[in-house]
Amino acid sequence: MLSHIITYSKFGNLFCGVEHTSINGQEKLYGLLLKKKKDEFLVEKTFKSTDIDKLIDFLPKNQPLSLIINNEKVLFKSVHGVFDAQKALALAFPNLKKEDFYYEVSTAKSDTYIAICRKEYVDSLIEEYQKESYQIVGFSLGNLAIFQLAGFIEDDEIYSSNSSIYLKNGAVESISYSNGLQSNLYTINGLQVASKYILSLAGILNYYVGHKNSVSNFSTRIDKLNDNFKQQRLFSILLKFGLAFIFVLLLISYLFFSSYTSKIDYLNAALELNKTDKNTLLKLTDAVQKKEQLVKNFSLSSSKASWYLAQVGKLIPASILLSEIKYQPLVKNAKEDEEILLEKYNIVIKGKSSDNVEFSKWVKKLELQDWIDKVIIVEYGADKATTTKFELQIKITQ
Template identity: 25%
Template sequence: MNNSLKYGKNYAVINHILNNNSEKSFLSYCSTASLVKNEFQLTTNAIVSSSKELERILKKIKHAYIIISSDKVLIRKIEKPSNNSISLLDKAFPNLNKDDFFYETLEEGNYVFVAICRKSEVIEIIEFYKKYNIFCINLSFVFFKTSILKKVLPENFIAGQFSIKTKQQIITNYEYVEDITDLDTKYKIGEDLINSVFLPNVCAFSVYFEKAIDPDLETYLSKNRTHAIQNKILKTGLPIGLGIILFILLINTIIYTHYFNKLENLKINQQYEIAKLNNYKSLEKEIDSLNHDLLQLNNKQLYPPSYVINRIIAVVPTSISIFNLSYQPILKRIENNSSIQLKKNSIDIQGNTSDPTSVSLYLNQLENEPFVSEVKIKNFQQKDNTYTFYITLQLKHEN
């Protein structure tokens, strides 16, 4: 699944400056962009200092890349170790309880910059933005991602709240700048003039989907990515699901009216019983023909139906209840003088769960089965704390 299908077309980078996570007081530098043909096109840059501004700027955004530049982030510059006997984190911060911190590293020449922040602080910031329905799918610290553009920037440049010093295209030092009024500097990046305040944001777009260096942070972010994808499915899937339900109800009404009128006409017809008997005989022939076709079809299948059904049931997570499983379901109702039509090489599965993540797990299990060629989500909807799904499996078969 490509990124547009996973996350949509609207993206954002939020550079979180203040470590005050109350809704009434905070400061963030926000940039938004749209993803067009796998390239980000910058749409908005804004300095946000209130919850109303945040909602206005990010009203179409459901996820973001967050940069934390608050004073809770600690940075150390160390010499690059000559061997791997000691980790960069241990050398920069001896006796640190690593279980309490997330970290990021930036290698520059013979030196390494190491940034750390308490996990509780990071999670608190992420949860703050989640109140506005914005899921953090990637995260970095301070100016580290700005190193991507150091070759096209002057020796001394400003990135967000930091003044960066370089020598021969290597970052040698940095300084935190308190007063934002001193940061009104612009740099030409390609054809665009980018304000120094938003330079880290622009760089973050180029690594939006990369994994975090810290394994613990990557594990935490991967859960957020799953929640962001599920949230997108729920937001877009519910209206589609309601439309499908209304369409099915309309079709059922038309079919019901047709058969009701036909039944009334048959009651008037004196030959109703004879016609009914003939219809039954015709139906028996159709069923015999169908059994013959099914036998031939089963002989051509790569896997017997019993094996397929057993595997589908075996990989169902314990939190999921399956209430309907149809093997090669009928495409439409049986009509007079017409053949029964089946949806060949197909299985419909309907179930419910209180844990939406188990649906994703079940889909992954099914996609890995050797007899499955495609998994399609027909419907996914939530009512109270119950999630109901309807999926169709397309089976592999011999030509």
């Protein structure tokens, strides 16, 4: 079940959670990296560090991370009884200036747990990660991320890096601080994870399915972090695609140009040897010039193609995966000495969609673009149980 949930994310094949905790007054970083292989998730590595700038020894740059902030900067309290977030905050921290703090609240069977941390510290921590080229996509305070993982834990008692957690029937009963010296190994949904990395695993799950078991005042902050990450990822993908596309066009241009330049050189030499072939040579030269102009047109259209593809890319939702995109495709395969015919002002897009509603919204957004004349759905049919193949034809406004 846990692997099945994470499978639906679109963030590569590496999933990482990092916990900031305090052991005997010393700052520790405990990290867990999961890797997707085929249809299952495996523990790629666990790692310990004392500084963010040392994570380069364990993680690739631009790796998305889910943070657990569980050190001395976090104040953690419980109140007996089940209360809503605002009531619990008032009971636990009656003089709290809410505008200065991030807070997170979770409820157990008979108690409510509250964790708070200054916004200034959390934001500066996120900024440190960003300076090291890591993408923070979510965070949680104290041990409260464990509420997300509780349903997958079969043990009645587990230990995190600094607390003992009691569970019953897949729900948290109580959380109390411990000395952090316990080092137990747990099997959670097929993944073997040591106690020090339990919250890192919970952080990964917490982000990819959302904060369903807690109430906080930083959901907007997390949404902004997610948007920034998705935009950077989309830009990176489109940039690589665009550069590859331009390179292919330039390579084709070079091959065409080299080929026809050689023909011109040959014909010029023949002209010197045999004046009677002048008319033939002129005809061939004219043909070559036309083809050279075609090559130039290819080069000039590359910038337009990149712009169109970028505009399409901005509108693609996460539920759609492209398999093919063609700008002004060939009408038919070109043969020797025949004119190369293109479907001008056309873009063909093929791929798969896992959400019919999102697909329809996407098509409507495309139809509203000023540069698009109309969008034709050429094909839309089931591929697998969860995905649907599609083919679109976009008519560009002339």
